[in-house]
Amino acid sequence: MKKLDHVDKQILQILQEDGRIPYTEIAHQLGVSEGTIRARITRLLQDGVFQFIIHPDPEKLGLHVQAIIGLTTRLGSQIKVAEELSKFSAVRFVGSFSGKHDLIIQACFHSNDELITFVNERLSQIEGIVSADVSLELKQYKDSFSFVQDDDVTLQ
Amino acid sequence: MKKLDHVDKQILQILQEDGRIPYTEIAHQLGVSEGTIRARITRLLQDGVFQFIIHPDPEKLGLHVQAIIGLTTRLGSQIKVAEELSKFSAVRFVGSFSGKHDLIIQACFHSNDELITFVNERLSQIEGIVSADVSLELKQYKDSFSFVQDDDVTLQ
DNA sequence: AAGTTTTTTTCGAATTTCGTAAAAAAAGGA
DNA sequence: TCCTTTTTTTACGAAATTCGAAAAAAACTT
Incomplete structure (x- = not known):
């Protein structure tokens, strides 16, 4: 390439x-x-440099509850857990990280109830998740893929 | 609507x-x-339900370092801080959250150096940031806006 | 049910995309 | 540097898509 x-x-x-x-x-x-x-x-x-997609507004789709969830996984089961999490359409981001949490995910729900159900009934069923720290999104300020810059002026 | x-x-x-x-x-x-x-x-x-955009692959753009940074802000300066952070093209997500961190952001950099520079020279200049917890992305499993579902079957 | 509004269909014109061949430009080698 | 090879760009007619607007159909109102 x-x-x-x-x-x-x-x-x-x-x-x-x-x-x-x-x-x-x-x-x-x-x-x-x-x-x-x-x-x-x-x-x-x-070359896989980009894809044509659409960016839906979760709010307009009735997905009023968004959350970032930091997960701790049992040693050795991280990859399997990440793959399981990726299967949910509610989950839009899954990444493995250094730091406090092994995995961090971002997900959208119609309601608090749906979020609770996700955490209690779906996450709990996935083998290898030790703990889940849920942060509820109160307001979104930016959410875009617009990081293509003229020439490496990422920091301005 | x-x-x-x-x-x-x-x-x-x-x-x-x-x-x-x-x-x-x-x-x-x-x-x-x-x-x-x-x-x-x-x-x-x-109606603002969606936008036509492109989804670039950060790796292919040379942005090899991605991070999620959890921020604690001084009471009263959260909004201003969020707005300042949103101005950086390196920052693709900024949200206000309940939980451990007041603000959580996601950003892409060309190198670890650039990330360090961002944290030490840019974040430190923003009035109202008390602390920053950096989590470095080791691997991305999913990153998509594909959460439009036929009929509210978000959890499968 | 009649009238009103909204949505869908239809269709010709304008525009865009596509395939491809030729030209131009760039890259590589002696 | 000159020549060859490779890559990229341009050009252009044909095919496909989009657009504007009017007619038809469907959905609502009263």
Whole structure:
């Protein structure tokens, strides 16, 4: 996989704003032909650099309760637990971490009841979970994949 | 905003797989006309139910270091701190939570150095941050917005 | 049930995407 | 540096998709 150049990053930046903007429009904005945009996007997709998706608003879908749950797992069962957790559609993020918790997950629910059910009836059934620290989301300030930057100016 | 019906959810489910699938194709799959798909997607977008975006792979962008940072803020400065944090492009998630940490953020960096710089030189400059618990991501198992379900079967 | 509003379908025109060949540019080798 | 090879970009006609708007159908109201 070749390193991304400036044009690739510009394409990604434009698509971050609107994932359905026509190639002709991107081409116009960047001053190249549609074919170039098409060829590059095809390559980026093949290389797995990005995917076209949609970002639903959980609130608008009735998922009013969101939580981050820090888990401690029994030594040796972490991977299996992570895989089990990943199967739930309510769970949108699962990662293994250094620090206090072995696994940290992020999940969405319709109600507090559903969250409770998840913790008490689903998590408890998964072999290898020692403890679960639930943090309830009170307000979301940012949630985006817009971290493509022109040139490595991540910290501004 | 009207409640989403079955067709709306089916549209979202299809778009979750491929955010750039043609309306004609969705129409074909659901057995309705292209115009219906177009009208519904236009309405869903206007209602803010979802957005067309792209999901870049941080690794492929050279962002090899990801972290979740739990923050404790001084009473009264939480909102300001959250807003400041949201300004960083490296920060992809900022939320206010109940539990051990007032704010939890998720961020991506090119290197450990960049992470250290972020914590020591950027976070420390933000007025109102009392402490920061950094958890380094070792492995990602799931990261998706695919939580649109047919009918409230979030827990399976 | 008649009238009103909303949603869906239809269809021609405009636009976009696609396939592909040729040209141009870039990269590599002697 | 010049030549060859490879990669990328451009060009362009054909196919497919999107768009606008009017007609039809469906859903609500009273």
